[in-house]
Amino acid sequence: MKIKEMARENVFVRKAFYRFFMPSLLSSLGLAIGGLADCIFVGNTVGSVGLSAISIGQPVYMLFNTISYSLSIGGSIRYASALSEGKEEEGNRIFANVLRTDLFTNLTLCILGLLFLPQLLAFLGAGAPGTELWESCEAMVRAQLMLVPVMFCQGPFYYFVNCDNNPKLAAVALVTSNTIDIVFNYVFVVLLDMGVAGSVYSTGLGAAVMILISLTHFVRKKGCLRFTWPKFDGSSVVQSFRTGFATSVQYIYQFVTILVCNRLLMSIDGELGVAVFGIVYNVSLLAASVYDAISMALQPMVSTFHGERNKHNVLCTLKQAFQVSVGLSLVLILILMLFPRGVCFAFGLRTAEELSMGVVAIRIYALCVLPSGINMVSTYYYQTLGKEFISYLIFTLRGFVFFLAFSLLLSRWGVDLFWWTYPCMETATLLVLCIYNKWKGSWTYLEEDDSRIFTAFLDSRTADLGEVEQAVSDYLEGMDANPTQTYFATIAVEEVCGVILDRGFSVNDGYIQLTIVPHEDGTVTIHIRDSAREFNPFEMDTDDISLEEGTGLDAIGVKMIKSKAKEFFYRRYAGFNTLMVRV
Structure with missing residues (x-):
């Protein structure tokens, strides 16, 4: 046995990382593929109008994602930290407050959205009432709002069960949910011809099954997570929301940027521009799902090791996350560069004009995948350490400031230059991150002096x-x-x-x-x-x-x-x- 001031062996990190990462990757990819299935089935059945309706309806998802995932991600990080300190009761209080707040907020916004549906559709840019586009958007948004309480209660169950040492069950629940979503998407949209609303109903059905599977974790009582009804703690909810908002703020930014880009592209190239933008957006979700899976391994591990003041294991986890991120990014870049026509064809683009625009957009987007991975993994890491400012900075720059700036600027020279918004915003964000960290004198933000440990x-x-x-x-x-x-x-x-x-x-x-x-x-x-x-x-x-x-x-x-x-x-x-x- 050899004693060291800093243990060099990272056997614990490697095994734990892949124990979290592999199930998370399957579930995240399944979630992204479920979103792709929406566009593929709708695009091949309804056409470009259906793809445009999905793109126009995306901001509704973004709003509810912001609320649900801010609470869920932030709460699960605090839950993991509480358990690392042996505070099981506090961890369950955090879960109870997050779940109640998420459900109440979703129900309230759901009712308001249904009451003011015409005004909401006009705000989203659904066109003139009575048109085919308006009717498709109305059917989709109404279905979204009706199923909000089910679809957006998945977050607390998934993230907390994952952090309660059961990533396999969390992955099984989400993969099963996505499988049901894809199967019934085909049934509702293609076989029953229910249009864009059918894609929402299939998602809601999958979400209900996901929650039911997650409940088995509580029935078996293998972890520490329990249903309790403690006194409501508003400060705990706010703290959870703030911790998770650094990641979930991207949905607020996407809410705004999708609205702006839909209007820009509609004015430049009509429904085809909006449809191709929807395809690029869904491909970006596929890339983001890989980084989300990395975060599902990174965050509970870094939270635990940091709570133990185990600097070496934190650094090993971060290194492992970046290695996986770079490797998978290169694979995705290769696929998008070599097979852009196949991607476009899968989404229902058939004419020469459609394929020409789609191929250019996808190949340009591929250039941003690698810097995007570095930016996102860095954000998840800083968020877990409680470095909220730098987390907000990265997400705000890449998801809002630079995205809007480059899209507004580049769209002036036509739709082909518009697609360069993606690589420009990611590269600019990475450059700012490098400058900021150099100014602060640290990339990891860990205590340099660990001689007391x-x-x-x-x-x-x-x-x-x-x-x-x-x-x-x-x-x-x-x-x-x-x-x-x-x-x-x-x-x-x-x-x-x-x-x-x-x-x-x-x-x-x-x-x-x-x-x-x-x-x-x-x-x-x-x-x-x-x-x-x-x-x-x-x-x-x-x-x-x-x-x-x-x-x-x-x-x-x-x-x-x-x-x-x-x-x-x-x-x-x-x-x-x-x-x-x-x-």
Whole structure:
């Protein structure tokens, strides 16, 4: 066993990252493909009018997405942070407040939208009443508003279940939802000829199934998440909303930019320009789904490791996220550059004029994919650290300021130059990010001095607990801990790590990661993460203790630690055992 001030091994990060990322990628891609299916079925059945109606109706989705995902993403980040500190009850209070607020707000806006539907359609730019475009938009927006309470309650269930150590169930729920959406999209739009409204009904049906599947997480009670009814805490809701708004503000910006671009393109090139814009927008959602999946792995891991003051694991997670982002971005760029006609054809573009515009738009858009990935992963990372200003800055520049500026400027020279808005805004945003971070003197915004944090990495095959104990004792003495605290913390490390090595690794070899964090009140928190089978030392059976035979004595030590510790908390998280003891 070799003790290091900073553990170099990132075995915990790699396994945990892909445990979160792969299910999230499937669910995010499924969600994006569900959106693509809307355009594909509508485009091939209704035509360019249907594609235009979908594009015009998108701002309604953007508004509700902003509310739901701000609460859900921000709340789930705070939930993961609370659990990393052993505060299970606080985590459930956060979930309850987020769910109630999301449902109440959605219902209120749904009623208002239905009451003022004609005014809403005029605001969205649906054209003149009585036209084919107006009727398609009216059918779609009415269906959206009627199904809002179901469709936009998915967010809290998905994000919280994912953060409650069940990314597989969250992914299964969302993939099943998207599959049902695609299948019934075909049934409603193509077979039953229900038009654009049919694509909304299929989405609502899929959302209902997703929520039902997520509820099994609560029934089985395998995680910490529970339905409770605590006193409403407005400050908690605001804090969750603020944390998540850095990501979800993109939907507000998309609300505005889609409105502006629809009007610009309608004046420049009519319904065809709006239809191609809708295709490019849906392709951009496919790219964004990859980065959303990365964020679903990045955010709970960074939140947990940062709560443990484990700087090395935070950096390893960030590096892993960027590697995956760059690799998948290059794959997507290659596909869009080589097969733009196939993409256009899939969306129902058939004539030479339609294909000509679509091919140019898609190839130009492909140029922005790589910088877009860097910008989005950076934003998710800064948001998780609570760096709200820089998160807002990135999203505001790329999703609003630069997008509007370049679209208004470039559209003056025709529709072909308009598509350069995408690469220009992403490149400009990345340039500003580089300048800002250079000015601040940091890219990671982590504390440079982590000398007060003790870290050790143990290999079960070569671990020497005596060396660990001495190192912990020397560390605490150097931190001016009193003799009693030093003794108890050293014994806690010895007993807990010892029983994990003896019982947890009885079948397979593995690793233990040890982190000790001092606090201003004089206490220290011991974080222990191991790759053993599911094993909670604090639930060891003490019935087989025999002083004569010398059996079960390790359980006595663990029981003593449990009784003396100020706080303790165990959970199985991301495929590992995680244990927190505060002394």
